[in-house]
Amino acid sequence: MSTNTASEGFQRVANAKDLKEGGLLGVEVQGKKVVLAKVNNKVYAMDAVCSHEGGPLEDGTLEGYNLTCPWHYAVFDVRNAKVSDETVWATDLSSYPVKVDEQTGKILVSLQKQGQTQQTGAEETVQQGKSRQASLEELQKGYYQEEDRKAGQKQQFQLLSKEQVKGTDIMNFKLNRGGLDFKPGQFAFFKLDGVSDDPKGPIRHFSIASSPTEQDYLMISTRIRSSPYKQRLAALENGTTIQTWGPQGEFVLQEDKPAVFLSGGIGVTPFRSMVKYATDKKLPTKIMMFDSNRNEQNILYKEEFDRWAEQNKNFQAIYTITDEEKNESSKEWKGERGRINKEMVEKYLNKERLDTSMFYICGPPGMLNAMQDLLKKDLNIPKERIKVEEFTGY
Ligand SMILES: Cc1cc2nc3c(=O)[nH]c(=O)nc-3n(C[C@H](O)[C@H](O)[C@H](O)COP(=O)(O)OP(=O)(O)OC[C@H]3O[C@@H](n4cnc5c(N)ncnc54)[C@H](O)[C@@H]3O)c2cc1C
Ligand code: FES
Known part of the structure; x- marks a missing residue:
């Protein structure tokens, strides 16, 4: 290990025993979120915030040198933080040099970008030839096929x-x-x-x-x-x-449990797919959908949902509109009004349904937070029975 550790800007971030082979560990270096990865007994460091939409890479999965983002599956090579050619929705991140003090067992990371080490982010400089060989090995082991499968x-x-x-x-x-x-x-x-x-x-x-x-x-x-x-x-x-x-994506219908859908605006899109599928396949899965929109015009796919509710006795749709003003077009509205809340949910779901259902929330971030609070705080639904799809970007 270099004797110039401090002058090179290395900072102690973790103990070597906290990072297992094939494992990931989120740390902070001078306020920057960094993820450590250990592969073939070497420690690598790179940015922990995904360049796509900020997914937490320390919660991702590591297979070989490939770190997959938990949110939308961008794949990064932990040796150099470059994004895979197949997952073009994210861009390259930065990798950082790492040192492990064998005597004290401390892992040190520097944010300084200099010299060869900085380009690889590895604990020790990876030789060009070695690196090429590793890529070949990965290909043989099928890592890239796996990467393709993840990226879709x-x-x-x-x-x-x-x-x-x-x-x-x-x-x-x-x-x-x-x-x-x-x-x-x-x-x-x-x-x-x-x-x-x-x-x-x-x-x-x-x-x-x-x-x-x-x-x-x-x-x-x-x-x-x-x-x-x-x-x-x-x-x-x-x-x-x-x-x-x-x-x-993992936001898919679990057929063996009754389902409650909580939808906000355009967040109804995956629910159309699930309801149509359950209806065509004549699934026994009971589905209750609460669909919240500003006004009646904005209730997407309403005619289809109403038709499927007639065909599929296991499916029921509850629409609510949230426009405060009772303008001409909403005067005739006979459905629910106001945001989805505890009273509305309990009006349609008995205790048994509340205790056994999987809850699916989909919509823009604001709606999502409100619905998670409703389920966790007001209705005491455990997080294991809540699935969430956030329409980031709205
Ligand atoms: C897993 C997943 C699935 C998704 N599925 C869908 C989907 O099925 N359909 C879909 O539409 N989107 C979906 N999204 C979101 C989608 O990817 C885009 O991020 C979103 O449509 C915004 O697109 P845009 O950036 O082109 O902005 P635009 O839609 O063009 O909006 C321009 C800007 O206006 C802002 N804006 C937002 N709301 C308003 C408002 N009410 N009034 C004025 N301005 C506003 C936006 O923040 C944005 O910056 C999904 C996202 C994820 C993560
Ligand atoms: S946030 Fe990482 S792939 Fe979207």
């Missing part, structure tokens, strides 16, 4: 049709399905050509709103607002090719 298949789809939902800024887009296999509730990444001026780049994730039982198309729905990405999406001609990665 890279595929191209053509736009079949698009339609604006009357009275809203929501548009539905149908793409040719091309045999894509997915589970109801999963999402995919969609990259558009010709989007060079969007600060968030040319890729967004959207839930697949169609069901695996709808063989002929994939559907996504989104609000068309100001971003160059959305403007380009709205203007696409039928037949345009869209690059996608997917399917991904």
Whole structure:
């Protein structure tokens, strides 16, 4: 170990015994979040905040040198913090030099970027030849196939049709399905050509709103607002090719437990897929959906949900509108009013349903926090029975 530890800016961050082989450990170096990884008895350090949307990489999974983000599965090489070619929605992060003091068993990290060590982030400089050899070994062991599986298949789809939902800024887009296999509730990444001026780049994730039982198309729905990405999406001609990665995500219907869906606005997209699937497959799974929207026009897929509720005795939809003003269009509204709260949930769900159901929350971040508080604090639902899909970006 160098005797210049302090002058090189190395700081003690952990004890070697706290980091097991194949393990990850989140630490802070001068206020910066860093994740340590131990592979083949070497310690590596890199940024812990995912470059995509800030996922906590210390909670990710490490397989070989590949660290997978827990949120949307971007894959980083812990040796140099570079993102995999397959998970293009994230960008490269920084790696940092590491030293382990063999006598004291302390792990030290420096944020200084200098010399060869800084480029690898490794405990010791990795030789170029060695590194190449390791890559070959990884290929043989199938690490990259595994990486591909996690990132989902890279595929191209053509736009079949698009339609604006009357009275809203929501548009539905149908793409040719091309045999894509997915589970109801999963999402995919969609990259558009010709989007060079969007600060968030040319890729967004959207839930697949169609069901695996709808063989002929994939559907996504989104609000068309100001971003160059959305403007380009709205203007696409039928037949345009869209690059996608997917399917991904664990926000999927658990068929063996009754389900309660709590949806806010556009967050209803994965629930359309799940309800249609349960109805077509005649699943015995009981589903109660609470769907909150500003006004009646904004209740997406309402006609379809109402039709499926008639066909599927296990499915019930409760709609609530939150616009304060009782304007002309909402005067006739006979459904619920106001945000989803304890009283509303208990009005429709008895104790047995509350005690046995899986709860699924989907929507923009603000709604998500409110619903998590409702379930955990007001209704005492344990976190093991709560699944959450956050529409980051809204
Ligand atoms: C797993 C996952 C699944 C997702 N699925 C979907 C989906 O099915 N459908 C979908 O639409 N999105 C979905 N999203 C979100 C999606 O990826 C985009 O982040 C989102 O649509 C915003 O897109 P945009 O950045 O192009 O902003 P735009 O929609 O163009 O909005 C422009 C800006 O306006 C802001 N804005 C937000 N709300 C308002 C408002 N009420 N009034 C004015 N401005 C506002 C936004 O913050 C944004 O910065 C999903 C996200 C995740 C993580
Ligand atoms: S936050 Fe890491 S992949 Fe999205």
